[in-house]
Structures are given as C-alpha cells and as structure tokens.
Amino acid sequence: MLADQVNTAVRRIPVWLVYTLGLLPAPWFLYLGLTGGLGVEPIKALEHELGLLALQIMVAGLCITPLRRYAGLNLLRFRRALGILCFTYVALHLLVWLVLDVQTLERVWADVVKRPYITIGMTAFVLLIPLALTSNDLSVRRLGPLWRRLHKLTYVAVPLGAIHFVMLRKGFQLEPLVYLLAIAVLLALRLPVLARPRRTSRA
Amino acid sequence: MANRWKPDLTERDVTPESVYLNRRALLSGVAGLGLVGLAGQGHAQADDLKPNTWEEITSYNNFYEFGTDKGDPAKYAGQMTTSPWTVRIDGMVDRPADYTFEDIMARMTVEERIYRFRCVEAWSMVIPWNGFELADLLNMAGVQSGAKYVAFETLLRPEEMPGVRFPVLDWPYVEGLRLDEAMHPLTIMATGIYGRDIPNQNGAPLRLVVPWKYGFKSIKSIVRITLTDTQPPTSWNKAAPREYGFYSNVNPEVDHPRWSQASERRIGAGLFARNEPTLMMNGYAEEVASLYAGMDLAKFY
Numbered sequence: 001m002l003a004d005q006v007n008t009a010v011r012r013i014p015v016w017l018v019y020t021l022g023l024l025p026a027p028w029f030l031y032l033g034l035t036g037g038l039g040v041e042p043i044k045a046l047e048h049e050l051g052l053l054a055l056q057i058m059v060a061g062l063c064i065t066p067l068r069r070y071a072g073l074n075l076l077r078f079r080r081a082l083g084i085l086c087f088t089y090v091a092l093h094l095l096v097w098l099v100l101d102v103q104t105l106e107r108v109w110a111d112v113v114k115r116p117y118i119t120i121g122m123t124a125f126v127l128l129i130p131l132a133l134t135s136n137d138l139s140v141r142r143l144g145p146l147w148r149r150l151h152k153l154t155y156v157a158v159p160l161g162a163i164h165f166v167m168l169r170k171g172f173q174l175e176p177l178v179y180l181l182a183i184a185v186l187l188a189l190r191l192p193v194l195a196r197p198r199r200t201s202r203a
Numbered sequence: 204m205a206n207r208w209k210p211d212l213t214e215r216d217v218t219p220e221s222v223y224l225n226r227r228a229l230l231s232g233v234a235g236l237g238l239v240g241l242a243g244q245g246h247a248q249a250d251d252l253k254p255n256t257w258e259e260i261t262s263y264n265n266f267y268e269f270g271t272d273k274g275d276p277a278k279y280a281g282q283m284t285t286s287p288w289t290v291r292i293d294g295m296v297d298r299p300a301d302y303t304f305e306d307i308m309a310r311m312t313v314e315e316r317i318y319r320f321r322c323v324e325a326w327s328m329v330i331p332w333n334g335f336e337l338a339d340l341l342n343m344a345g346v347q348s349g350a351k352y353v354a355f356e357t358l359l360r361p362e363e364m365p366g367v368r369f370p371v372l373d374w375p376y377v378e379g380l381r382l383d384e385a386m387h388p389l390t391i392m393a394t395g396i397y398g399r400d401i402p403n404q405n406g407a408p409l410r411l412v413v414p415w416k417y418g419f420k421s422i423k424s425i426v427r428i429t430l431t432d433t434q435p436p437t438s439w440n441k442a443a444p445r446e447y448g449f450y451s452n453v454n455p456e457v458d459h460p461r462w463s464q465a466s467e468r469r470i471g472a473g474l475f476a477r478n479e480p481t482l483m484m485n486g487y488a489e490e491v492a493s494l495y496a497g498m499d500l501a502k503f504y
Contacts (some may be wrong), residue, residue: 034473039274040259041326042474103478107463115461166463170324171371171442173271 003072010075018078022085025053026092026150047096055087055165055179057082062186067188080135083154087132090161100106117167127153155190159183171194239338239433255328257397257413259471265322266423267371268357268364275366276404283363283424294429297345297448304408306411310343311335313400316391316412321453321485323417323439325444327467332412333395338386346430347381353385354378354435356427378422379435379449380413381494389414389490392425415487417451432490448504452495454483457504 029049032038061082067073102108111118130150133139140147141154161184165176186192219431230236238329266276288304313333322328341353359375367374384390393412401407406423413420419439427433439447446460455465466478469497495503 040255040263041273041468042467043476045328046474100344100474101468107465111463114458117461169271170439171267173371174369175271 003070007072008075010073011077015077016082017082019085021090022057022081026050026089034072043096043100047093047101050093050096051165052090054086054093055161057086057089058154059179059182059186061086061156062155062183066186066189078190084132084135087135090128094122094125114179120160120167121164124157124164127157127160131157159184159187205297224300226301229340232412235243237402252319252329254331254397255471259403260316260330260396261404262330263328263470264403264420265324266366266404266406268359268376269404270366277402278363278406280332280403283358283360283403283407285403285424286407288423288426289313289440290409290425291427292340292429293343293427294431295343295347295350296430297347299420302344302390307343307409311339311392313394316393316414318389318412318414318489319415319482319485320412320418320421321467321481323419323447323451323459323464325459325462325464325481326470327479327481329397331392331397332391333398334387334391334393334409334412335400337390337392337411338388340392341385343432344428344430349432350430352434353380353382354427354429355380355422357422358426359423364451365443372442376422376438377435378411379421380420381434382430383494384491386389387491387494389487415491416485417447417453419447420451433461450495450499450500451482452491453480453502454500455483457501465468 029046033042033046033151037040038049042182061079064075064079064082067075099106102111112122113119131153134143134147134150143150162176162180166172166180170178215240231269262277263273264276266280267272267468269279271377287303289303290304291299293299313335315331315333317329319327319332320330322347336351355378357376358364359367380390380491391412392409392411396402396405401410406421406425409425410423411421411425420437435447437447439451440449453464458464466480467481469476482488499501
C-alpha cells in the first residue's frame, strides 16, 4: 500500500533534519531584508513573512492527525518539531514587530490594549507559551493526561492566529480567509461526530 | 494659473536620478534656483527629506484593481490600455464632455511638485510629481455656482484588471473631495514622475494627488469627474466607515482604529530605520488648515 511505503520512507527522515530545514528561512529572510530582497519596505515584509510562515506551520501541524486517521499516514514523530518551529516563528514575528516596527514600549502596550487584531494575536502567542515550554519528554511524563488537555490549547491559538491575519488586512481579502477556512475544516475533522467512524470500523 | 504654489521640497532635495537630471539640465536651473530662496520656512523636516527613487516609487504600490500585494500593480498594471483615454467631466459644469487625454494636456500647464506622500498604512515616500492643478481642469469645464463636491471614478476594465475578480472593494474605485479642497492650489492631477510619463501602477495616464490626505484619496487612472452638490460616496469609506472617513486628512493625533498614525516608516530607509513622526496635514497644515477651521477633526476624520 502507498501509505505504508510512505510511512517506511518517512521513518528514515531524522527529526533533527526537520528542525534544521525548518529554521533555515529565518536567516534567509534576514539576509533578504538586509540586501533589498524583501522590497523597499523590508520591515513589514519581514514581519509578514515570519507571521505567514508560522501560520503555515500551524496548518501543517493540524494536518498530522487527520492524515493519520483518514489516509493512514503516520507523521506523528514530526509533530513536536512543527510545534516548536511554529512557536519560534511566532516569537520572531513578534520580535520584529516590537523592535523594528513599533519601536517604543509604551506604543507596544497601547497597541496591545487598543487594537483588537493585536490583542488577538498577542493572546494566541501567550497561549502558545505553555505549549512550547511543555514540548519535551519530561513534561509529557510529568503531566500525564493533563498534557493532552493542555495541548488542546492549540485548537484555540491557531484559529486566533488566522483571525489576526484576516483582521489586519484592509477590507476582506481572499488569502487570509483561505487560511481561516482550512483551519476550520481541519478542526471540524476532529469533532467527535466526524471522528467516530474509525473506532466503530476497527471494532 | 500655474505656479501659484511654491513647494517646500525643491530641486536640491532631488535624488540624482539620471533621467531626471538630464531633463533638468535642458530646462535650465533658473526657475529651480528661484524656488530655493522660498524654501524651508516653517517646515522643519523639509531640508533633510529626499525624494524616493524611481524604483521605490514604482515598485511599492496600492492599486487593488491589480491585486492586493504591494508588488501586484508593478507586475500586472502593464496590461492596462491607457491610450486612447478620455475623461468624462459632467454634473454641475458648463461644458460637460468626454475630454481626451491629449485634449487636456494641450490645455494644461505641467509643472513639478515634490510632495510628501503618506499612506494610511503608516508608510511614506517623497515623490517628485509632474502635473497640473486640478483647479485648472475644473475651470476648463466651468464649475457651476451650486457645485459643492467633486466625485472621481477610476477605470474599471475587468479583462485588464485581475484584482477586480475579488470583491475587496465595490468596483469601480470612487473618491471625492469638497470643492474648496479640489480647487486648492496644492491639489494636482499628476501625469508624470521624475519628468517621465507616470507608470500604469502609479495611476496612468492621470491621477489625483492631494498631499495632505492619506494616499487612498489620491485616486488613480481617472475616467470620470463629476461636480455635485451632495457629498459623493468614497470606496474605502463604503468598505469600512469606522476606519476611513470622507476627509481622511493626515493627522498624527487621530489614530486608525487598528494602528497608530503618530509615526510613519519612510520607504527605502531600510530594516533598522527609526520611525519618523507624522506631521499634521502631512506637513501642509500651514497651507490647508484654514479649510477645516472650526471642524472637529476627530469627528470628521
């Protein structure tokens, strides 16, 4: 079967390779920003590239469970790497916004309080912090069943990230809505109603 | 009635763009030197502002008819046919007609205006426009005494405009000014940049430039100008009335609901540049503040 062949092939990919490849865009974007490769307004471009990449990694992470359930593809061993990469890019996105874009702390705070799309983006970031901190074997063991429940915060943080994207654009634009829709579908696939058939067919 | 207004950004502020300077050399420096004497009074920032490069001005654009990415207009606007081009001037005018672009150009005096350009998205450029005063064009058509507003409309040609497939805005793009704003000597119709024909992505063959208002008021590729006695609808105001008012004067004290307008990022300043404070009326308060005397600018944003 194709899924089994893919699973066998994928098992040979070391996780460190995913981390390494996943981190490469960060210095690449910085290089582009410094050399004009991000256009004439590199600050916004860098901020947006980092944020978009974080969102794309989030979507990839959400695909892992449905791929296993509906296609028999097992990519579970890369899920933690995707989560940590995603958090890294959200943090870099935030850092560029803080340091290069807004520049002053009082304005940062004013923006967080006054601007709903920033409040939402910041909330998503805060929700991701405990998840990043507990993305290690020790925490999984220590927290036991609580770990699974804690990491369901993903289902809140990811749509918040997409809503943040929809809101920051002028007018209703297609691209962020596509991400929001994709995330909605990926989350809907996890609803008990849709997830049930697998269990009954096994029994 | 050309040359009524003397810009505070002048010849000496111009980046040495070779094309531009060649043209300048031909036109001779006498007029330019005259301007230098008048420059600088009351405009603290003027002296250290330099016009952006041709590359910057023509590669970073908002022209949603060609897509919402800043690079889309430069990529796709080339397919817009700008010749032949007619502008219908109608409504409350003595001589309503379809004026051809050549017709208009034959009767207008083109001059240079180096203006700050402040986008509502909090970025800014300095652009050396070539154009004529809108007042001259309106007078050509003969404004009737009851007219109070001017409505503008951008070309809508779906086969040449990939962006209009998506209802980001209610196409065609429309804008409007109060008649006194439209007749103000700072308000121009631009037909060139750096002495060259204005590129399609910047609003060829002619576009409005109102330097004290956010960039989206300066409507591009105009096909219709209508004089009316009622305030005309404007595209961004229709799309998000809370965020974009009819006036949309640059005002560092009135924030956009989603971001601060107190400062701006200068295009071309690089990755580690400091933001610059935004000036009241984009630095043109001395010339235009009287238009809004007694108005609450937070209410009429």
